Amino acid sequence: MNTILHSRPFVLTASLLLATALHAAAPTLIDDFANPAHTANGAGRMLFTDKDAGSQSSATQRCENGVLIVQGELKPGRGAPAFISIPLLLAPDAKPADASAFTGVRLKVKLVQGSLSVQVASADVDNFDYHAAPVVAPRGQFTEVRVPFAAMKRAWSAQTPLSTKLVTSVNFVAFGMAPGAFAFEVDEIGFY
Secondary structure, three states, X not given: OHHHHHHHHHHHHHHHHHHHHHOEEOOXXXXXXXXXXXXXXXXXXXXEEOHHHOOOOEEEEEEEOOEEEEEXXXXXOOOOOEEEEEEEEOOOOOOOEEOOOOOEXXXXXXEEEXXXXXXXXXXXXXXOOOEEEEOOOOEOOOEEEEEEHXXXXXXXXXXXXXXXXXXXXXXXXXXXXXXXEEEEEXXXXXXX
8 A cells, every 4th residue: 555655656757757748848939931941840841722622722832031921822613612721830740739838829920912810730620620710910011910729710610629738730821712812921930
């Protein structure tokens, strides 16, 4: 009996260490766009379009002088929304990170044309309906925007709380039901 009581602190400590190893803490800085090929966390740059979903949207992204520059054209298919997504993985291996110490996402952004949303992907969502919120900022000038996790909602699924302990990426999403051009620039993105 005495051995069990003395081993309890060891078991609790071991459990906490294992949980920490499985879900590393999310970095404060997600990306500063200094590297054209990789995020600040070493993940490769990606861009997904709606072409596999029946639409024909297109976009380009490039990094110049520490700024991500994105422009494109939304072209929805029949009865399908148009979208592009630029995911910023928190780790090169796409393993979840624990962002529960933070309140939300902050970004220094310049909206040029069209709409933009910021989306937080978590490992427990399996239908791509991640938590998102629109980015609201004046057009044509860099502005720091803070998007609280609590303001993010899922579009078509039952509303559930964002699993901040299982965050895999933070994504920029341009979308719409009508054809149209979009453009935005991002100087930095991170958690706050």
